[in-house]
Amino acid sequence: MRAIAVKRGENKPSLVEKPRPSPGPGEALVRTLRVGVDGTDHEVISGGHGGHPEGEDHLVLGHEAVGVVEDPNGTAFERGDIVVPTVRRPPDGDNEYFERGEPDMAPSGEYHERGIVGAHGFMVEYFTSPEEYLVEIPDSLASLGFLVEPLSISEKAVELAYASRSSFTWEPESTIVLGNGSLGLLTVALLREDFDRLYCLGRRERPDPTIEIIEELGATYVNSRKTPVSEVAEVHEPMDFVYEATGYAKHAFESVDALAPNGVAALLGVPGPWEFEVDGGSLHREMVLHNKALVGSVNSHVKHFEAATDTLAELPSWFVDSLVTGIHGLDDFEAAFVDDDTTIKTAVQFSEHEER
């Protein structure tokens, strides 16, 4: 069977041939439908993040998958069930984080991430997975199921951020999402019911399809070339919640200025080392005097996948139609990895979903 992998020493995705896997005890065999491409894939391909499985000369890409159960193999699934796999796996048997269903809280060394670090991903015609790492979704979401994983990342970050404000009365009204890539746009859509006033910051000039989506969602586009994050509070308004999805290192610090009193910023990007000057005294003081919080968040667990499935079911069809700019077959897989100004979200299609 065919898979899309990055070979050791290369910085591009290639087609590789692999044997079809057999499910072990407690595992189901899944026929892959579609697998999304995101910024993490580009970082893995360029070598900036992640790592190959031990002893392997390639890493199968892909962590945003949807598939159909081909062989339940004694698990609770039925043949034909539509499932989305979670990403983290325990490297050596189980550990406490996986045992309690919170692999997203496992520290480095206590997890592999399929398609990212230490374990092959889902950009392959068939994959196996232990039952507990497969989340069933409605058949009607089969074509969009590759959006569950990225949405789950935001569900987790929002949950962490809200928890940090749970010891007092917090009624947030304004929010800004930093980043107008696909994760940023999904998050604006996720947050639109909760906030009276939404903003989304990017570096693009009009006309631009992401700006059109942002405005159609009822949010205000903020051009960071004109209004940097540190000036957002003054130019627009202080934000109760900041969601940082660009991985631009300075945003962590500038977010403190963007926040309203008692606000929280969730950080999700993974920048590399970068030394720069900050007014650390004023930043520290402002965090204290206005009870502000910064919360880092990575990965997600089954409950976040379930919440994301509910969120996905409620997204307007015009939004997902605009967001997904390309579904590419295996013969044309390179097109799914093109990242230009007309690309928002792409996926590779491995097989067709046939209605039950």
Next chain:
Amino acid sequence: MRAIAVKRGENKPSLVEKPRPSPGPGEALVRTLRVGVDGTDHEVISGGHGGHPEGEDHLVLGHEAVGVVEDPNGTAFERGDIVVPTVRRPPDGDNEYFERGEPDMAPSGEYHERGIVGAHGFMVEYFTSPEEYLVEIPDSLASLGFLVEPLSISEKAVELAYASRSSFTWEPESTIVLGNGSLGLLTVALLREDFDRLYCLGRRERPDPTIEIIEELGATYVNSRKTPVSEVAEVHEPMDFVYEATGYAKHAFESVDALAPNGVAALLGVPGPWEFEVDGGSLHREMVLHNKALVGSVNSHVKHFEAATDTLAELPSWFVDSLVTGIHGLDDFEAAFVDDDTTIKTAVQFSEHEER
């Protein structure tokens, strides 16, 4: 009656004469017993923090008070009840934060702080207060009641920090308190039941009375001249919880290195502006990849005063005896403001408590 105030244009406390106040409707008249001195008082005296009440040529100091109800004036109190006043007051009638009992979450401009900014403090023989800002404490705590306010600050910070970890399983075992002043020591005592392993960081060399207290509490003293915060994780162990009470601006950033995965640092100090270089990229990345949080915290509300009262009642007597290094009468009030290496916690005594 006599009060201790800082006069406009001066940088020292002085005795001033003021008329005894009459309680208005809903207010009780309180005879002051003792008022503690802390770092904020020193900042107010030096002009680095706080401000005089509008139109007044002096600010009565003191925000850590305990007193006895002299005239209940129709409130629910009885004459002789021992009470501790909270610190924040609404500047113009009420506002939403005070209405819901969370004045500690009010932003700048929406509060005065008695003895700190905009309103006279409690270093005076008698004061009045609306009933809702007085917290009754047991008669047995009358002599130590001035420790309730500083303890309440830590109760609030710990509550906020724990809330930030409430969306997942968090079983913290290790903690470090940055700062071995009176607030730091009170916090080590507060945390000692919750943590298997406690550390307290300071800049003092042995022999030192604070180091003796730290060790008697079962904590490990960390000399920051030998082991800076950024090396604590390596030299000792990563910390699940960091409590930053020094106000040293760099600690906010170094705390990220000191934290264990999924850990949280509570920030309580109020440094002034200070620009310095940080590896903001690595810091941002580390917060994300290990789900770390930074939480600023200021002030406290009635429920934190109540929790602090319970905590105070449980503190070992040797600890408070060692902590309180001086109780000074009005004739000798300057001694309470001396801050040398033998001073830990002082208070000014305004009147004696007579047993009921």
